[in-house]
Amino acid sequence: xxxxxxxxxxxxxxxxxxxxxxxxxxxxxxxxxxxxxxxxxxxxxxxxxxxxxxxxxxxxxxxxxxxxxxxxxxxxxxxxxxxxxxxxxxxxxxxxxxxxxxxxxxxxxxxxxxxxxxxxxxxxxxxxxxxxxxxxxxxxxxxxxxxxxxxxxxxxxxxxxxxxxxxxxxxxxxxxxxxxxxxxxxxxxxxxxxxxxxxxxxxxxxxxxxxxxxxxxxxxxxxxxxxxxxxxxxxxxxxxxxxxxxxxxxxxxxxxxxxxxxxxxxxxxxxxxxxxxxxxxxxxxxxxxxxxxxxxxxxxxxxxxxxxxxxxxxxxxxxxxxxxxxxxxxxxxxxx
Amino acid sequence: xxxxxxxxxxxxxxxxxxxxxxxxxxxxxxxxxxxxxxxxxxxxxxxxxxxxxxxxxxxxxxxxxxxxxxxxxxxxxxxxxxxxxxxxxxxxxxxxxxxxxxxxxxxxxxxxxxxxxxxxxxxxxxxxxxxxxxxxxxxxxxxxxxxxxxxxxxxxxxxxxxxxxxxxxxxxxxxxxxxxxxxxxxxxxxxxxxxxxxxxxxxx
Numbered sequence: 234x235x236x237x238x239x240x241x242x243x244x245x246x247x248x249x250x251x252x253x254x255x256x257x258x259x260x261x262x263x264x265x266x267x268x269x270x271x272x273x274x275x276x277x278x279x280x281x282x283x284x285x286x287x288x289x290x291x292x293x294x295x296x297x298x299x300x301x302x303x304x305x306x307x308x309x310x311x312x313x314x315x316x317x318x319x320x321x322x323x324x325x326x327x328x329x330x331x332x333x334x335x336x337x338x339x340x341x342x343x344x345x346x347x348x349x350x351x352x353x354x355x356x357x358x359x360x361x362x363x364x365x366x367x368x369x370x371x372x373x374x375x376x377x378x379x380x381x382x383x384x385x386x387x388x389x390x391x392x393x394x395x396x397x398x399x400x401x402x403x404x405x406x407x408x409x410x411x412x413x414x415x416x417x418x419x420x421x422x423x424x425x426x427x428x429x430x431x432x433x434x435x436x437x438x439x440x441x442x443x444x445x446x447x448x449x450x451x452x453x454x455x456x457x458x459x460x461x462x463x464x465x466x467x468x469x470x471x472x473x474x475x476x477x478x479x480x481x482x483x484x485x486x487x488x489x490x491x492x493x494x495x496x497x498x499x500x501x502x503x504x505x506x507x508x509x510x511x512x513x514x515x516x517x518x519x520x521x522x523x524x525x526x527x528x529x530x531x532x533x534x535x536x537x538x539x540x541x542x543x544x545x546x547x548x549x550x551x552x553x554x555x556x557x558x559x560x561x562x563x564x565x566x567x568x569x
Numbered sequence: 570x571x572x573x574x575x576x577x578x579x580x581x582x583x584x585x586x587x588x589x590x591x592x593x594x595x596x597x598x599x600x601x602x603x604x605x606x607x608x609x610x611x612x613x614x615x616x617x618x619x620x621x622x623x624x625x626x627x628x629x630x631x632x633x634x635x636x637x638x639x640x641x642x643x644x645x646x647x648x649x650x651x652x653x654x655x656x657x658x659x660x661x662x663x664x665x666x667x668x669x670x671x672x673x674x675x676x677x678x679x680x681x682x683x684x685x686x687x688x689x690x691x692x693x694x695x696x697x698x699x700x701x702x703x704x705x706x707x708x709x710x711x712x713x714x715x716x717x718x719x720x721x722x723x724x725x726x727x728x729x730x731x732x733x734x735x736x737x738x739x740x741x742x743x744x745x746x747x748x749x750x751x752x753x754x755x756x757x758x759x760x761x762x763x764x765x766x767x768x769x770x771x772x773x
Contacts, residue, residue: 336637341728342727342737527772539739
């Protein structure tokens with residue numbers, strides 16, 4: 234249950250993220266294609282007891298004060314900063330003593346990501362993660378699995394289209410807030426076409442060159458340059474951050490559905506919609522999530538790392554749609 | 570004197586006349602060749618597992634810069650580690666990769682993949698990203714980006730990304746956490762060895 238999106242109105246990056254998480258595992262080293270779902274029969278407890286104790290930080294070799302005045306210092310809590318500082322120092326591995334003078338870590342693996350290890354709420358987050366994992370094992374995964382096996386694909390796609398169509402206002406507002414007129418226009422056209430011809434149950438627009446996009450306010454804040462703040466695992470909803478949790482709340486207020494669905498009946502409707510969204514999302518990432526976790530030594534950290542990378546990638550792609558890899562966004566690509 | 574004058578011309582002529590092997594300066598050609606060889610060498614289930622494991626490890630050594638990858642993944646403790654500890658990590662890391670990924674080649678004899686674009690870094694012509702697309706038999710094609718470095722005239726793989734997530738970075742963060750829990754690099758190596766021993770990384 235990790236990328237979980239029950240309730241989440243349009244935090245579609247989480248959906249997308251969790252869907253794609255497994256791609257990494259699937260593909261890594263190439264051939265995920267033929268690997269089926271995996272349920273690692275691990276005798277090792279998923280969370281060693283020590284994980285719940287306050288995880289000790291790396292040695293504090295640089296204090297926050299030494300970094301004061303840098304933009305980083307302004308943005309980060311003290312604990313996170315020292316952690317980053319320690320990491321940054323440790324990352325400076327370009328010395329020739331290690332026998333590889335051309336090794337340039339930042340150039341090879343990408344700048345600015347290496348030190349992304351701040352998690353000031355780790356203890357609490359791990360607890361929530363374990364709780365979510367239990368909920369997932371007991372309820373969500375079985376329900377999502379049954380949904381996937383019992384409901385025909387056509388119907389599942391119709392439900393997904395309908396839910397996406399329902400999320401149009403929030404997406405549209407965020408497209409506009411991001412100053413992305415082109416996407417906003419596509420979103421509006423999609424709504425018009427799909428609502429007119431199928432009440433939203435069928436995506437007629439996609440084949441017409443009007444692809445779905447999934448803007449949300451957390452992402453909007455990201456495109457404004459806001460960092461994640463800190464990593465936060467939400468109960469039931471799964472991986473998020475200060476920025477993206479704020480985004481979720483704002484999106485709820487931006488959504489006309491929130492106001493239209495008033496009273497007890499409306500609340501039921503809202504809940505139903507959220508549950509359906511969660512089940513739909515989960516049913517689409519069963520295999521990929523199983524894959525991503527299959528060989529993890531520390532599930533919590535693996536999911537945290539993947540969620541952050543995918544979320545960041547998603548924000549970057551909003552800014553530059555041609556960015557499909559860390560460096561594919563600029564300069565010419567040679568095609569064969 | 571005349572000889573010296575001629576030398577550049579001779580070299581120039583040679584470089585034109587003798588077509589350089591494609592893989593020597595094309596990271597995509599390198600990857601394609603490497604991938605084909607991997608499928609040819611590893612997908613044949615009639616070859617005994619132990620032999621395929623050995624081939625897999627040889628190919629890891631040849632195609633991947635395991636030293637640089639390990640250095641990135643382990644990060645800070647790598648600096649202070651003894652050479653023997655580093656080698657112990659690389660050994661168990663290879664065992665992990667073998668256990669985790671070799672089985673995925675089984676039945677992949679007709680596996681399809683293609684390279685679809687190369688981007689050489691602007692400030693470092695020895696570094697490049699190569700786009701590789703896998704056609705899975707039962708789903709959407711999967712796009713990946715491979716980080717390639719040319720070192721001493723040879724290409725080596727350093728990282729693989731899918732949908733923006735880096736394998737090296739993911740393992741780095743995960744192993745950092747394990748090292749905190751288990752007391753450093755030695756603890757991580759022991760943990761990995763135990764898991765390999767139990768076959769915990771084997772798919773299914």
